[in-house]
Amino acid sequence: MPTITEPAPAKINLALHVRRRRPDGYHDLETLFAFATGGDLITVEPAEANCLTITGPFAAALLPPQSTTPTPSTTPAKAGAQLGADNEDAHGSPNAAPGAAPWQGNLVTAAADAFTTAFAPSTHHALTLEKHLPIASGIGGGSADAAATLRALARLHGVTSTDPRLHEIAAKLGADVPACLANRTTLGTGKGDTLTTLEGLPGTPLLLVNPGVAVSTAAVFKTWDGQDRGPIPEGALLDRAKAGRNDLEPPALALAPEIAQVRALLGAAHGVLLSRMSGSGATCFALFETPQARDTAAIAAQARGWWILATTLA
Known part of the structure; x- marks a missing residue:
């Protein structure tokens, strides 16, 4: 075999x-x-x-x-x-x-x-x-x-x-x-x-950034405030994502404040379509208009000693 x-x-x-x-x-x-x-x-x-x-x-x-x-x-x-x-x-x-x-x-x-x-x-x-x-x-x-x-x-x-x-x-x-x-x-x-x-966004430039901290999923959920803030809206994928949120981001930030620095860098990056924390953290991601915009943000993140993965959506 x-x-x-x-x-x-x-x-x-x-x-x-x-x-x-x-x-x-x-x-x-x-x-x-x-x-x-x-x-x-x-x-x-x-x-x-x-x-x-x-x-x-x-x-x-x-x-x-x-x-x-x-x-x-x-x-x-x-x-x-x-x-x-x-x-x-x-x-x-x-x-x-x-x-x-x-x-x-x-x-x-x-x-x-x-x-x-x-x-x-x-x-x-x-x-x-x-x-x-x-x-x-x-x-x-x-x-x-x-x-x-x-x-x-x-x-x-x-x-x-x-x-x-x-x-x-x-x-x-x-x-x-x-x-x-x-x-x-x-x-x-x-x-x-x-x-x-769902219909995806294949080929969209994607950057993953982790500030070098591990976050316990169990601890994040334990810190979640228990409030139901409503469903993900209907529509095209990117529109749904932009109108949505990550309910685990606030409790993760309380446990790992470094996440805020990553979010700030990605949110201010040129050509960013969407930036957010993924899952229970601490990795954050950003979708970009062009590979060049993604790579510029990747260089800035790497300069801070953070782990990065410059890739695309499948």
Whole structure:
């Protein structure tokens, strides 16, 4: 069987309206999901035993807690690092299925175990995660990695991408995982896993900026004031996004004031169409009229020592 490589693009929330807290601990929300053309990378291939290797600039950030973790942006790739929790869901719920503790209990290996249980019992896989996205940053890194793992394994084993069991697995892994599995512009409602396909804005210049802080999704939701400020309006995607908001931005700002500096830089940038914090933060994004305007803002953000990804919408 061949080696399969699958991209795990960064997820952004063009708008994120939190409507109420549910009795099950999740939140009812409305969100406009969109995806970048850049992000992490998952590789899978058959193996005699399950194993996971992590490489890339943020590999060291996923080492076990007892390990010394250098600054992610300057850390060389670490082969064979153990993947820890990557809390990326925008709804404040646990990332893994209840009771799951496979391969250190992380999303990538939980996705692989759930897939093999459903589709390929008694098989084993070698997985490689090439980690380019910062951890706990509101751009779906963990969820995108889990979704890419499901897509890669489906390709490896000849499972159609529309098989409903894949969506069922994704929904159990976390509320953002189904959207990342679909990997297209959608309106997410309910927990965020009820998806309606929307016409996207492919090719729109996109800049992601993170000030170098990780924000706990659970802490952000705990700080949310609980006020329902209404739904996302109807209309064209960009108009809906502009008329919308991110209800998690105020509580995230209270926890990480550095976000305000990023928002100020992006909001004042020349040629910006829309700027906002994504998910529960701390990563912010901006859509631009031209690649040149995006790249000028990227240079300004990078000069402050912030992490950036200059890319486009998928």
